[in-house]
Amino acid sequence: MSQPNDFSPSxxxxxxxYEQVLLAHGGGGRxxxxxxxxxxxxxxxxxxxxxxxxxAVLDVGGARIAFTTDSYVVHPLFFPGGSIGTxxxxxxxxxxxxxxxxxxxxxxxxxxEEGLAVETLERVVASMRDAAREAGVPIVTxxxxxxxxxxxxxxFINTAGIGxxxxxxxxxxxxxxxxxxxxxxGDIGRHGMAIMAxxxxxxxxxxxxxxxxxxxxxxxxxxxxxxxVHCLRDLTRGGLxxxxxxxxxxxxxxxxxxxxxxxVREDVRGACEILGFDPMYVANEGRFVAFVPEADAxxxxxxxxRHPVSSAAGVIGWVxxxxxxxxxxxxxxxxxxxxDMLSGEQLPRIC
Amino acid sequence: MKFVDEYRDSAAAEKLLGAIRGLVTRPWxxxxxxxxxxxxxxxxxxxxxxxxxxxxxxGPGCPVCVTPLEKIDRAVALxxxxxxxxxxxxxxxxxxxxxxxxxxVKAAGGDVRIVYSPLDALRIAAENPARQVVFFAVGFxxxxxxxxxxxxxxxxxxxxxFTVLVSHVLVPPALEAVLGSPGCRVQGFLAAxxxxxxxxxxxxxxxxxxxHVPIVVTGFEPLDILQGIHLCLxxxxxxxxxxxxxxSRVVSEQGNRPAQALVAEVFQVVNRAWRGIGEIPxxxxxxxxxxxxxxxxxxxxxxxxxxxxxxxxxxxxxVLQGLQKPPECEAFGGRCTPEHPxxxxxxxxxGACAAYYRHRRIAAGQGSVR
Amino acid sequence: xxxxxxxRITSITGDDPWTRTxxxxxxxxxxDVNLAYLPDVKVDDYVIVHAGFALxxxxxxxxxxxxxxxxxxxxDLEEGGEPAA
Numbered sequence: 038m039s040q041p042n043d044f045s046p047s048x049x050x051x052x053x054x055y056e057q058v059l060l061a062h063g064g065g066g067r068x069x070x071x072x073x074x075x076x077x078x079x080x081x082x083x084x085x086x087x088x089x090x091x092x093a094v095l096d097v098g099g100a101r102i103a104f105t106t107d108s109y110v111v112h113p114l115f116f117p118g119g120s121i122g123t124x125x126x127x128x129x130x131x132x133x134x135x136x137x138x139x140x141x142x143x144x145x146x147x148x149x150e151e152g153l154a155v156e157t158l159e160r161v162v163a164s165m166r167d168a169a170r171e172a173g174v175p176i177v178t179x180x181x182x183x184x185x186x187x188x189x190x191x192x193f194i195n196t197a198g199i200g201x202x203x204x205x206x207x208x209x210x211x212x213x214x215x216x217x218x219x220x221x222x223g224d225i226g227r228h229g230m231a232i233m234a235x236x237x238x239x240x241x242x243x244x245x246x247x248x249x250x251x252x253x254x255x256x257x258x259x260x261x262x263x264x265x266v267h268c269l270r271d272l273t274r275g276g277l278x279x280x281x282x283x284x285x286x287x288x289x290x291x292x293x294x295x296x297x298x299x300x301v302r303e304d305v306r307g308a309c310e311i312l313g314f315d316p317m318y319v320a321n322e323g324r325f326v327a328f329v330p331e332a333d334a335x336x337x338x339x340x341x342x343r344h345p346v347s348s349a350a351g352v353i354g355w356v357x358x359x360x361x362x363x364x365x366x367x368x369x370x371x372x373x374x375x376x377d378m379l380s381g382e383q384l385p386r387i388c
Numbered sequence: 389m390k391f392v393d394e395y396r397d398s399a400a401a402e403k404l405l406g407a408i409r410g411l412v413t414r415p416w417x418x419x420x421x422x423x424x425x426x427x428x429x430x431x432x433x434x435x436x437x438x439x440x441x442x443x444x445x446x447g448p449g450c451p452v453c454v455t456p457l458e459k460i461d462r463a464v465a466l467x468x469x470x471x472x473x474x475x476x477x478x479x480x481x482x483x484x485x486x487x488x489x490x491x492x493v494k495a496a497g498g499d500v501r502i503v504y505s506p507l508d509a510l511r512i513a514a515e516n517p518a519r520q521v522v523f524f525a526v527g528f529x530x531x532x533x534x535x536x537x538x539x540x541x542x543x544x545x546x547x548x549x550f551t552v553l554v555s556h557v558l559v560p561p562a563l564e565a566v567l568g569s570p571g572c573r574v575q576g577f578l579a580a581x582x583x584x585x586x587x588x589x590x591x592x593x594x595x596x597x598x599x600h601v602p603i604v605v606t607g608f609e610p611l612d613i614l615q616g617i618h619l620c621l622x623x624x625x626x627x628x629x630x631x632x633x634x635x636s637r638v639v640s641e642q643g644n645r646p647a648q649a650l651v652a653e654v655f656q657v658v659n660r661a662w663r664g665i666g667e668i669p670x671x672x673x674x675x676x677x678x679x680x681x682x683x684x685x686x687x688x689x690x691x692x693x694x695x696x697x698x699x700x701x702x703x704x705x706x707v708l709q710g711l712q713k714p715p716e717c718e719a720f721g722g723r724c725t726p727e728h729p730x731x732x733x734x735x736x737x738x739g740a741c742a743a744y745y746r747h748r749r750i751a752a753g754q755g756s757v758r
Numbered sequence: 759x760x761x762x763x764x765x766r767i768t769s770i771t772g773d774d775p776w777t778r779t780x781x782x783x784x785x786x787x788x789x790d791v792n793l794a795y796l797p798d799v800k801v802d803d804y805v806i807v808h809a810g811f812a813l814x815x816x817x818x819x820x821x822x823x824x825x826x827x828x829x830x831x832x833x834d835l836e837e838g839g840e841p842a843a
Binding site for chain 2: 055057058059060239240303306307310311312368369370371372373374381384385386387388
């Protein structure tokens with residue numbers, strides 16, 4: 038028997054690029070961005086698309102119209118604090134808000150799996166009606182299709198939205214400047230952990246509810262206050278880390294965040310600890326980051342705190358010179374580490 | 389959270405760092421064995437805060453990184469069977485096998501499910517009597533009691549559609565393999581606190597004596613790691629080589645006896661191959677004869693999935709032993725990144741290569757920071 | 759390996775020692791945890807939990823030791839340590 042040190046260390050044949058789409062490609066992380074670039078952006082490229090922001094802003098006959106779309110495939114359909122319906126409305130409303138637009142109208146397309154109870158569909162639609170009412174946005178057109186049993190997860194919903202940009206700001210990653218303050222609107226991680234709590238195989242009971250909410254009021258309030266808003270981004274899949282990485286990459290700047298300034302509720306933290314999740318990467322549905330010049334930061338925070346959904350807003354970091362595309366975190370011990378884009382999606386771990 | 393937050397206190401950490409700085413008079417190299425400790429070190433930036441002469445090497449303490457290629461291939465083969473529900477801890481899903489990983493199997497339609505506890509896999513078996521349920525029983529000694537319990541309860545409840553694919557490894561033989569390597573630079577160890585919670589730490593006494601290395605049983609929060617490093621450095625500076633227990637709030641010298649007893653009943657010590665290192669005698673666990681009926685490698689014909697020659701591309705093995713650092717690998721950061729890992733040390737968030745990849749980016753992109 | 763988290767036992771059910779289960783609270787989130795390896799723990803005890811199993815009870819007296827140690831360390835700082843960066 039050879040000695041343990043008498044060997045040639047080796048490694049398995051590498052996995053080449055995945056030739057099939059994986060669930061991880063929908064996770065909001067690096068794999069998803071690679072797929073977007075390789076397949077979609079390569080094919081569709083145009084100036085509006087290439088700004089890479091949540092909504093496209095188009096100049097139409099003198100008006101600036103924001104246009105966005107999103108699809109919702111969440112499972113389970115109902116979870117603490119929301120449903121696929123509330124997500125479908127708020128998600129698209131929020132993408133418009135992140136372009137600095139006032140939402141005007143939504144469309145809603147449904148792909149329904151054969152066998153779904155009509156009563157379930159009614160509950161989803163009722164939640165959409167309520168969310169649309171709360172956001173003050175009508176659903177003006179739509180479509181329904183039915184697919185064979187097994188070909189859909191109950192129901193998939195696509196919403197598209199149009200909004201009006203009624204100010205002169207260009208709210209996009211390209212407007213971000215070194216020295217800008219990064220403001221976070223509230224505590225993170227609620228939505229992702231609320232979903233986890235109701236998934237089978239991950240047995241825990243909690244009172245965590247999704248933070249799903251419309252964000253147009255605080256955003257429009259912020260813009261109306263005269264703050265020079267450079268960029269906005271709502272946190273969705275991939276969490277705070279992904280949003281910051283996308284903006285740092287899109288704007289070609291560095292961002293530094295103080296971990297101590299990022300709030301996580303205790304029960305969200307507990308859930309993250311047991312599954313080995315980093316809250317920075319956990320999905321949110323009612324939180325955003327705002328980039329404003331340092332001089333506007335204090336006033337911006339004060340304006341945001343007047344709105345219930347952003348009542349805990351605060352500065353969490355700054356945009357830096359150099360370090361293009363890099364997001365760094367100052368740890369509670371005072372060291373610095375990179376907050377990388379997530380590779381795929383976070384998986385519960387024991388290790 | 390009690391027993392968590394207070395061990396993350398920055399003022400206390402600063403005191404420990406100050407004590408460490410005041411203590412060292414020459415360079416020292418310490419290895420932390422456990423992936424969870426590596427994770428905490430990187431998350432808090434502890435290695436950055438230590439004095440320049442103190443080098444931390446990341447050891448083979450991650451079951452993801454050391455599970456042999458053949459075992460992954462067998463997992464993939466089982467998960468690909470239409471009659472099988474394959475259950476696993478999330479850690480294993482992206483570890484590359486020869487052609488595929490479990491995530492790809494799931495993408496292609498395999499019934500692969502992530503579970504939090506091995507008892508969840510057993511429950512799935514009870515709820516799906518017409519299907520075969522295979523659980524990927526990986527881990528170090530910390531996970532063995534839970535995995536043993538799942539098998540034990542399966543036998544007790546006569547659940548016949550449940551089997552386990554076993555890939556358990558033991559820490560002390562790994563330490564000896566590291567210490568026995570010709571290029572070994574490790575002068576002291578931080579032993580894995582949760583492994584010792586189960587096993588106690590008497591096994592380390594002969595190792596400390598034979599190789600004259602201090603071994604400090606260490607926890608996982610920043611204060612634990614800093615205190616463990618401090619105690620280890622104090623021993624090194626004083627020329628001592630003892631086993632010390634920093635993690636005394638959780639670890640006792642004898643460990644958890646009932647857990648050890650059930651592990652001894654369900655499992656037995658076997659020779660085990662470690663990915664990138666080769667076979668280490670008596671370094672793994674296999675099922676005992678009385679539980680052999682629950683061995684997936686007996687129930688299913690996996691003879692077609694044997695040991696594969698591993699093309700030498702990545703140096704994970706050398707990295708795992710602390711003999712080389714990730715940036716010394718040619719593929720590092722180019723052909724091998726967290727998105728397209730060549731080896732397990734890049735897949736695992738605690739893997740040394742993934743850790744270095746993130747740090748390398750900091751050094752390359754250092755901008756002005758407030 | 760060994761992601762294990764401290765939590766507080768809020769309730770215990772089951773008479774069979776192999777399947778005795780606790781609801782353990784982690785910051786308010788409750789997880790079902792097998793107690794077979796800690797037959798003597800009670801409600802309100804703190805345990806370390808790994809993959810759904812309680813492996814060790816936290817010794818509160820030992821837990822405090824690190825802080826007593828730290829208060830003794832402070833004098834060292836003045837002698838040889840460098841000021842905090």
